[in-house]
Amino acid sequence: MVEKEEKKSIKEASDVLTQANLQKRSVYIFGASHAGILAEEMYYRAGGMMTSNAIFGREVMLDRSPITFTSQMERLEGYGTNLAKTVSFKNQDVLILHSVSGRNPIIIDLALAAKAKGVKIISLTNVQYSRSVTSRHSSGKRLFEVSDIFNDNHG
Numbered sequence: 001m002v003e004k005e006e007k008k009s010i011k012e013a014s015d016v017l018t019q020a021n022l023q024k025r026s027v028y029i030f031g032a033s034h035a036g037i038l039a040e041e042m043y044y045r046a047g048g049m050m051t052s053n054a055i056f057g058r059e060v061m062l063d064r065s066p067i068t069f070t071s072q073m074e075r076l077e078g079y080g081t082n083l084a085k086t087v088s089f090k091n092q093d094v095l096i097l098h099s100v101s102g103r104n105p106i107i108i109d110l111a112l113a114a115k116a117k118g119v120k121i122i123s124l125t126n127v128q129y130s131r132s133v134t135s136r137h138s139s140g141k142r143l144f145e146v147s148d149i150f151n152d153n154h155g
Contacts (some may be wrong), residue, residue: 001059002154009151016058020094020120021050027051028087028114031098032060032074032106038098038124057083060106073106075136080093080109091118099155102130102143109137111146123147126155 003010020027029039029052036056043054057080059066059073074078083106086145089095095114099107102125111121127150132143142149 002152005054006151006155008042009128009149010028010082012149013151016120018093020092020130023092025051026053026088026090026093027096028053028089028093028119029096029098029106029108029145030055030057032033032057032104033062033070036061038096042096050052052085055083055087055110057106064072074104074142075106076135078109080111081113084110084113089117090112093117093119095119096122096124097143097147098105098125099143100126100129100153101133103133103135103137107143108135108139108141108146109151110145112139115146121147121149123150124153125150127152149150 005036029036029042042052060070064070097107097111115121125143127144130144135142
């Protein structure tokens with residue numbers, strides 16, 4: 001289903017990533033809590049894309065205790081904006097964001113801060129679910145609404 005229904009967005013994302021690599025732009029990856037496993041998986045892998053740079057927000061990593069603390073932090077508006085300040089985003093870099101709900105402030109803050117610097121935003125999210133919930137960000141936006149390209153995981 002994903003391969004068929006998301007063929008166009010997968011191709012668009014592939015084209016953006018190819019151009020970023022050809023132009024020697026950086027590719028950043030982020031997800032909070034369990035969604036961050038994707039960033040960990042793509043970062044510093046033998047045979048992997050060497051321009052990949054994972055963004056690790058310490059307070060939203062799975063080794064935090066208690067684990068419920070990560071949920072509190074990803075809902076804290078401003079944390080993603082501050083996290084973005086630790087990254088050297090440049091115009092035409094790419095940021096891949098992963099969030100199933102796409103509703104928490106950390107992911108929206110990070111997307112908006114990166115976009116303000118000319119970064120292309122590619123997201124992986126569950127659009128049907130995201131549309132069924134309210135954004136927790138003051139802008140009222142969800143991840144698919146602030147992304148240049150979004151891939152629906154149909155999860």
